[in-house]
Amino acid sequence: MSNPKQPQTDHQNPSREFLKARSEPFVSDQQKGIPSGPVETPPPDDAERIALPAPDAFSCGQMPLREVIGQRRSRRRFSSAPLTIEELAFVCWATLGMQKVFEGGHVVWRTVPSAGARHALQLYLAVGNVQGLPKGLYRYLALEHALAVLKTDNAILDKTARACFDQRWMARAAAVLFFSAVPYRMEWRYGPASPKLIALDAGHACQNTYLAAESLGAGACAVAAYDQTRVDQLVGLDGNDEFVIYLATVGRV
Numbered sequence: 001m002s003n004p005k006q007p008q009t010d011h012q013n014p015s016r017e018f019l020k021a022r023s024e025p026f027v028s029d030q031q032k033g034i035p036s037g038p039v040e041t042p043p044p045d046d047a048e049r050i051a052l053p054a055p056d057a058f059s060c061g062q063m064p065l066r067e068v069i070g071q072r073r074s075r076r077r078f079s080s081a082p083l084t085i086e087e088l089a090f091v092c093w094a095t096l097g098m099q100k101v102f103e104g105g106h107v108v109w110r111t112v113p114s115a116g117a118r119h120a121l122q123l124y125l126a127v128g129n130v131q132g133l134p135k136g137l138y139r140y141l142a143l144e145h146a147l148a149v150l151k152t153d154n155a156i157l158d159k160t161a162r163a164c165f166d167q168r169w170m171a172r173a174a175a176v177l178f179f180s181a182v183p184y185r186m187e188w189r190y191g192p193a194s195p196k197l198i199a200l201d202a203g204h205a206c207q208n209t210y211l212a213a214e215s216l217g218a219g220a221c222a223v224a225a226y227d228q229t230r231v232d233q234l235v236g237l238d239g240n241d242e243f244v245i246y247l248a249t250v251g252r253v
């Protein structure tokens with residue numbers, strides 16, 4: 001295989017600044033003594049809750065890690081076989097699940113790392129083929145390890161695929177995960193460095209989605225090609241204090 005030289009680009013590309021470490025001085029809201037806000041946005045009061053099988057009782061996810069990593073792939077061809085609710089719970093928990101809550105609920109450890117343990121991500125789900133769950137939009141409540149039912153909608157996966165530049169294969173997933181960011185949670189401590197940190201966090205979380213799905217004999221595929229306005233509207237986010245930054249499909253292959 002030939003080994004071409006890395007092209008040298010001599011122009012300034014401002015979008016690259018996003019990738020760099022920030023060192024300009026700033027006073028964070030944390031330093032100003034401003035409260036950080038909740039570790040998880042409370043769901044609507046009237047949202048129905050569906051309790052999920054507890055992580056310590058999971059029977060799924062037993063495949064050895066070496067095998068899981070060795071066979072991980074982005075999977076876009078899903079069978080019509082559903083996921084069980086335990087499998088969906090496992091994927092949610094692996095992706096953003098809580099492990100421990102400290103300091104009166106102000107600090108959390110999760111199954112994924114996060115810069116400064118700020119954990120600015122939340123998880124929404126478009127469910128289309130999960131045993132016992134009506135098709136629709138849900139939110140994973142990590143603190144309760146439960147789903148909040150946001151709306152039932154038979155066409156939710158179809159709408160999701162359309163909002164992702166018509167990636168039709170997405171409509172055949174068992175579920176689509178939407179990773180939303182609540183940027184202030186990170187900005188409170190890290191100010192202008194936050195966008196990069198949140199994006200790094202999302203990568204870690206989604207890798208757990210991949211590994212969890214693969215270990216189920218199912219599969220996942222990350223999706224970053226989406227229409228920001230349409231996806232935020234579909235999930236019901238304001239696009240400023242909270243918005244989608246990443247998606248992943250999950251389904252049996």
Ligand SMILES: Cc1cc2nc3c(=O)[nH]c(=O)nc-3n(C[C@H](O)[C@H](O)[C@H](O)COP(=O)(O)O)c2cc1C
Binds near residue numbers: 222
């Ligand atoms: C940040 C990111 C965004 C992606 N967005 C999409 C997408 O919008 N649609 C898609 O079909 N695949 C998407 N993928 C999957 C990649 O195409 C896939 O990871 C790549 O082709 C390598 O294949 P592999 O994951 O099987 O190793 C994305 C992957 C990443 C990490």
